[in-house]
Amino acid sequence: MSLLDIKSLSVSYGRIPALRDVSLSVNSGEVVALIGANGAGKTSLLKAISRLLPASGEIVLEGKSLSRAAPSDVVRAGISHVPEGRRVFREMTIDENLEMGAYSRAKEANLEREKAQIFERFPVLHERRHQMADTLSGGEQQMLAMGRAMMAKPRILLLDEPSMGLAPKLVKVIFSIIRDINKAGTTILLVEQNAAMALGVANRAYVLENGQIVMAGEAAALARDPKVSDAYLGGSMA
Template identity: 60%
Template sequence: MDVFYGAIQALFSVSLEVDEGEIVTLIGANGAGKSTLLKTISGLLKPRTGSIYFENEDLTKKSPIEIVKSGISHVPEGRRVFPEMTVIENLELGAYVRKDRSEVEKDLKIVFERFPRLYERRNQLAGTLSGGEQQMLAIGRALMSRPRLLLLDEPSMGLAPILVSEIFEIIKEINARGTTILLIEQNANMALSVANRAYVIETGRIVLSGTSQEVASNPDVKKAYLGG
């Protein structure tokens, strides 16, 4: 697919697939088009050409709300929690497309079990949380819509190394429980260590794809992204 910002083309004939149950990672430098791709999948941008299919359903003409209802949730870069709302209000907002209140309450409990710190701070304003706690809240909020595909944009950005490890353990656990994940991550070593497959994007074009091992052992990738 091709995606434009006004007259400027951001993605060129991009094609990728994420199979059910996988973690797929997209690696590339800043400005390569990674976030643009996630925004297009979640309906915030529309492709000029091409289509996006999820479970045999064409998402291209759907609104962002319809896409959430279809089973896709997006954790944007920079977390984007609602700072003037409490932790619990942020989480409940993640379930706004759902009508099954009793199941929503169950999922709230599951999120609090997974993120005990959020439970401790459940009545605190989200803007007063640390960066790591806000990232947990953003992921928890996305999980409240019960997504089958989770789009994660730079989940470790700005976090201390110990928290990065914690966030990646959470990503593996979410995937092990059955959620498919498309992951964008500056920390390419970390991303490749948890992903099944990887794509490399440069200036809006996919230039390489393969299993995580294949991509990690590619000399150009080592040099550009893995500190080799």
């Protein structure tokens, strides 16, 4: 069942088009990957979905249009966004960052219980919960950004380049966490330059070039496609 539908989405920076008539869907329970080179429009697409960028076209979540919604209303509707570069609140503690993630549902949230659930998934954050976020490593900040987004209890999680700047060992840890989050019931739209990792975790994928979808299909099939392999996988998925 389709959870998120993007229909004919276009975004421009002045006269420069970033996205041109992009349409895609994300079904409930899936991990859908969006791969492409730098400048292809991947980050612009996630920002448009979150209403952080003005866009033409339609953004529909379970039949409800969010095309003119405020960013805060997008979060309340069930979409959480982990931005490129993590963007944690550096001068707040880990605890305070997590509480900020639940701002849209503060009246109903049991913050201590829900933070405990995040700490169970990210034990290193529990050990340092009273530290300022700017004292964390890049990998720990990525975990915090993901935990903060999960505090909103999203139906769909937008992840923008979660492996950026991380050592290979930490990349494997982050992708293992992505699998776990999905298995626990959260749908994920993943933007990732590490195409091999993205296709390895995804059910389906889209390839974005110059602001347009040029290929789409099952992730495993795209990983075997020579065009994708040559362009994004160094010639071989293996």
